[in-house]
Amino acid sequence: MDTRMLGERRVVFEPNYENAVEVKDLHKSFRLPTERSWGLKQAIFNRIRGIKGYKDQKVLRGLNFQIKKGEFVGIVGRNGSGKSTLLKILAGIYYPSKGEILINGNLVPFIELGVGFNPDLTGRENVYLNGALLGFSNKEMDAMYDDIWDFAELKEFQDQKLKNYSSGMQVRLAFSIAIRAKGDILVLDEVLAVGDAAFQQKCNEYFATLKENGQTIILVTHSMDSVKKFCTRAIMIEGGKIVHDGDPAEVSEKYLELFKQK
Amino acid sequence: MIIPNIFYRKNRILLKELTKTDFKLRYQGSVLGYLWALLRPLMMFAILYVVFAKLLRFGSDIPHYPVYLLTGTTLWSFFTECTGQGIQAMLARGELIRKISFPKYIVVASTTFTALINLAINLVVVVVFALINGVTPSLSWLLVPVFVLELYLLALGISFLFGAINVKFRDVASIWDVLIQALFYAVPIIYPIAMVANESQLAAKIILLNPIAQIIQDVRYNLITTETVTTWNFFSNPIAMAVPIAIVVAVIVLGAIYFRRKSKFFAEEV
Numbered sequence: 001m002d003t004r005m006l007g008e009r010r011v012v013f014e015p016n017y018e019n020a021v022e023v024k025d026l027h028k029s030f031r032l033p034t035e036r037s038w039g040l041k042q043a044i045f046n047r048i049r050g051i052k053g054y055k056d057q058k059v060l061r062g063l064n065f066q067i068k069k070g071e072f073v074g075i076v077g078r079n080g081s082g083k084s085t086l087l088k089i090l091a092g093i094y095y096p097s098k099g100e101i102l103i104n105g106n107l108v109p110f111i112e113l114g115v116g117f118n119p120d121l122t123g124r125e126n127v128y129l130n131g132a133l134l135g136f137s138n139k140e141m142d143a144m145y146d147d148i149w150d151f152a153e154l155k156e157f158q159d160q161k162l163k164n165y166s167s168g169m170q171v172r173l174a175f176s177i178a179i180r181a182k183g184d185i186l187v188l189d190e191v192l193a194v195g196d197a198a199f200q201q202k203c204n205e206y207f208a209t210l211k212e213n214g215q216t217i218i219l220v221t222h223s224m225d226s227v228k229k230f231c232t233r234a235i236m237i238e239g240g241k242i243v244h245d246g247d248p249a250e251v252s253e254k255y256l257e258l259f260k261q262k
Numbered sequence: 263m264i265i266p267n268i269f270y271r272k273n274r275i276l277l278k279e280l281t282k283t284d285f286k287l288r289y290q291g292s293v294l295g296y297l298w299a300l301l302r303p304l305m306m307f308a309i310l311y312v313v314f315a316k317l318l319r320f321g322s323d324i325p326h327y328p329v330y331l332l333t334g335t336t337l338w339s340f341f342t343e344c345t346g347q348g349i350q351a352m353l354a355r356g357e358l359i360r361k362i363s364f365p366k367y368i369v370v371a372s373t374t375f376t377a378l379i380n381l382a383i384n385l386v387v388v389v390v391f392a393l394i395n396g397v398t399p400s401l402s403w404l405l406v407p408v409f410v411l412e413l414y415l416l417a418l419g420i421s422f423l424f425g426a427i428n429v430k431f432r433d434v435a436s437i438w439d440v441l442i443q444a445l446f447y448a449v450p451i452i453y454p455i456a457m458v459a460n461e462s463q464l465a466a467k468i469i470l471l472n473p474i475a476q477i478i479q480d481v482r483y484n485l486i487t488t489e490t491v492t493t494w495n496f497f498s499n500p501i502a503m504a505v506p507i508a509i510v511v512a513v514i515v516l517g518a519i520y521f522r523r524k525s526k527f528f529a530e531e532v
Contacts, residue, residue: 006526030530040433088529092363095526115361118283120290125283132279135272160444 001156004031007096009089011103019186020104020216021067021090027098028060028085059085061240062099069104069184070214074221074231074248076255082240083220087189090218103182105216108134112189114174119163123154123173124163130177144180151202152176172199179206185216204229224252273365279373285379299380300387303339307332314452321454325487329392334451334478336384337410339416341474342442344377348421349438352429356532366525367518370421378414385410392425392486402484409484413477416510422517426524429531449475455491470496473506 007026031054037161046053046100049201059082067073077083088094089101093110116133117126127148152172154165162170178188210217222225227234227248234251236244238258244251289295311331316319321327351373352359352366359366385406393399420438428434450458450469460519469475477494483492494503 004527040431043431093360093529109362111361116358118287120287121283125286129279129283132276133358133364135276137271260521 005097007099007101007102009092009096009103009105009170013106014104017104018068018179019066019102020069020071021065021218022102022104023063023065023090023099024102026060026063026086026089026096026097027058028082028089028094029056029058029097031055032057047224053235059240060089063237063240063242065235065242065245067216067218069216071213072215072217072219072232073232074219074227074234074251075237076221076224076227076234077164077237078258081144082235083237084111084189085233086237087187087218087220091187103185107185107187108183109187110178110182110189111187113178114172117162117170117174120161123158123165127173127177130174131181134177134181137182144182148173148176148180151180175203179203179210185218186210187218190222224255227252273368273492276364277368277372277375280368281375281379284372284376288376300384303336303384304387306339307335310335310452317504320452320457323456324454325489326392326395328398329388329395329397329451330482330486330490331390333388333482334449336381336388337413337478337481338446338449338451338474339384340381342379343380344374344414344417345420345424345438345442346435347377348417349425349428349435351421352425352528352532353432357532359529363529366528367422367521370418370425370521374414374418374421377417388485397486405484406481408475409477409480412473412507412510415486415514416473416477419510419514419517422521423513426517426521429524429528443472448472450476455479456497459491459496465503466491466496471502471505471509473510476506477502 033054034052043053060181063086071201075083075086085094087109088111089096091107091111092103093109093111114126114130116129118129121129125146128138128141131138131144136144152169152175154169154173157165157169165173168203173174211230217230219226219231231248233246234244234248235242236251236255289298292298294301311328315327315331321330324330347354348370351369354373355369358364359369389403424434424438448469449472455466455469455475458469470491470493472477478492479492481493483490493506497503
């Protein structure tokens with residue numbers, strides 16, 4: 001009935017094992033509709049005429065890498081190279097088409113800040129909802145709660161509805177939840193550039209502490225400054241394949257060369 | 263992993279939090295707030311009562327006919343609310359599905375739970391009406407939750423099945439909207455089933471094999487009056503009683519399997 005192939009993503013909890021993430025021969029293709037209208041009528045019509053009605057778009061073509069515990073890995077590449085798809089597969093949002101993924105520990109993904117934020121709920125209610133979506137219980141959220149508001153510096157607004165927050169305030173709250181969330185592996189998609197200069201400074205300090213404490217972090221970014229400043233290793237993806245993997249400074253150079261060639 | 267694990271702590275927390283949010287948001291910003299959840303079915307009942315019981319004189323031979331009618335409309339309101347919102351649930355929560363990984367059935371479960379809470383409150387109103395109307399409380403009332411559960415499972419199965427198809431083919435929600443209009447008249451809510459039986463035994467038999475009709479009649483029988491037709495006493499044949507139950511089981515099993523298989527691609531398609 002459904003001819004799409006599936007790879008495997010497994011989550012284990014083995015504190016003594018040195019790798020946090022293992023990716024073996026990872027492929028991902030998306031099924032994109034070729035027709036302009038895609039309703040039930042079109043689907044039945046296609047079936048009768050024997051037309052597929054879609055084409056398979058290959059986004060990732062055989063990735064292999066391992067991430068050790070405590071590594072701060074930057075994933076770079078130009079738009080459309082497949083980095084966000086990789087992140088979504090690591091986070092378990094997309095299923096791999098082929099290959100194997102092993103996640104060792106509790107992975108907390110931030111593909112976007114403030115997932116599930118609802119403008120009609122108060123700041124407090126949103127924090128608990130967001131926490132539940134990230135897999136934290138009310139009790140665990142109680143423990144983090146004050147910390148989150150202190151870091152966001154928005155405590156006096158906690159019982160206001162979110163729609164009365166400025167967009168900058170919303171992002172700060174979301175980011176504060178993100179960095180207070182304690183997971184074994186943090187996955188971040190371009191979230192470093194939020195807030196004003198003072199907030200930026202705070203975030204940078206926080207990342208530096210995380211790095212010192214040996215937190216495993218996977219970061220997708222276009223900022224080579226962040227890569228050089230925080231990452232212990234960088235991976236560059238081009239056309240769905242890994243083209244460079246290694247020292248952040250070297251990979252940053254290669255990334256910048258990519259744009260000089262044109 | 264074969265059966266989605268509702269007892270897994272993370273899933274339970276998320277289910278609770280989403281249901282709470284759904285419930286909170288639905289009536290926010292309205293003056294009467296939660297009362298609307300009660301007023302809507304009561305308004306529907308009032309209209310049907312005036313038209314069918316007063317003007318067309320339906321059900322004059324059924325004891326406690328107003329409550330009898332209210333029971334039917336309440337259960338029907340639940341069924342339409344539950345399936346309508348259950349089918350749309352994946353699209354309504356598309357933002358979440360694209361951004362975070364969690365078992366997708368939680369979205370359908372939280373939406374249908376909200377409808378179930380509404381039903382519970384509406385049933386309290388039905389019981390109050392029944393007592394005012396002079397229905398004597400009896401032990402058979404305790405059987406009502408069993409039939410409510412049967413109705414919920416049917417609605418849940420339909421939500422799983424059509425909700426999963428609806429992610430890709432958005433026509434399904436519209437088709438269901440039309441279908442449910444027709445279904446309303448195929449179920450003895452406004453007309454007494456005895457009226458059909460007088461005209462045609464066969465038609466009455468076919469109607470009573472529909473699980474919704476079976477459930478509504480069984481609830482009326484156990485809650486209000488034993489002087490009513492049920493699938494059980496009309497056929498007096500255990501095999502006939504098994505038909506509506508088999509339909510419910512088939513729908514929930516098929517729905518759950520199909521949903522589970524398709525849910526792996528929801529994040530890409532929604």
